[in-house]
Amino acid sequence: MDISPNRLRPVIIGTFTISDISIMPIINFVNLFCCAGIILGGALGSIFYNRQLSNFNQKITIKDGAIMGLLAGILSAIIVTGINLLMVLYSNINPINEILEAVNTFSKDLPQEVYDQMKHFSDEFERYGYSPTLTLVSLIINIVIYPLFASIGGIIVAMININRKKLIGENIGGEIL
Numbered sequence: 001m002d003i004s005p006n007r008l009r010p011v012i013i014g015t016f017t018i019s020d021i022s023i024m025p026i027i028n029f030v031n032l033f034c035c036a037g038i039i040l041g042g043a044l045g046s047i048f049y050n051r052q053l054s055n056f057n058q059k060i061t062i063k064d065g066a067i068m069g070l071l072a073g074i075l076s077a078i079i080v081t082g083i084n085l086l087m088v089l090y091s092n093i094n095p096i097n098e099i100l101e102a103v104n105t106f107s108k109d110l111p112q113e114v115y116d117q118m119k120h121f122s123d124e125f126e127r128y129g130y131s132p133t134l135t136l137v138s139l140i141i142n143i144v145i146y147p148l149f150a151s152i153g154g155i156i157v158a159m160i161n162i163n164r165k166k167l168i169g170e171n172i173g174g175e176i177l
Contacts, residue, residue, distance in 0.1 A: 014045025
């Protein structure tokens with residue numbers, strides 16, 4: 001019976017890390033620094049998968065790191081978009097009106113098309129309680145960004161582990177050549 005490591009647990013760990021960082025009000029500012037929270041989630045998934053592999057005397061590959069990050073990124077993109085949609089549905093505030101007021105305060109030189117589109121989003125909020133267009137756009141953007149940066153985190157962990165193993169292999173008597 002060939003037993004292999006389970007990828008589900010590392011993917012879930014990475015997914016919850018990315019989702020928690022992206023949803024928490026103050027902690028989500030970490031993602032302003034080159035999507036660091038998303039990269040961290042992909043890296044944690046790869047770290048936990050690497051630990052499972054070491055129990056089976058196997059080594060993590062760059063492909064494994066990319067897959068861990070990719071899967072965690074896809075799941076967290078869906079979860080974050082869904083939770084953001086729920087938060088909008090349960091609030092009684094039309095955020096588009098607030099955004100439009102802030103834009104008017106800081107900039108008067110926007111093209112009329114921007115105001116027309118903002119009016120369209122505002123009308124959707126008034127009609128449905130949320131904007132289907134903004135939700136779809138948010139999902140598409142998240143489906144691209146989250147897997148990309150989470151995969152980068154997984155690849156970084158895999159590359160560090162691979163290079164560390166090479167350095168350890170070059171040790172003779174505890175000293176690096």
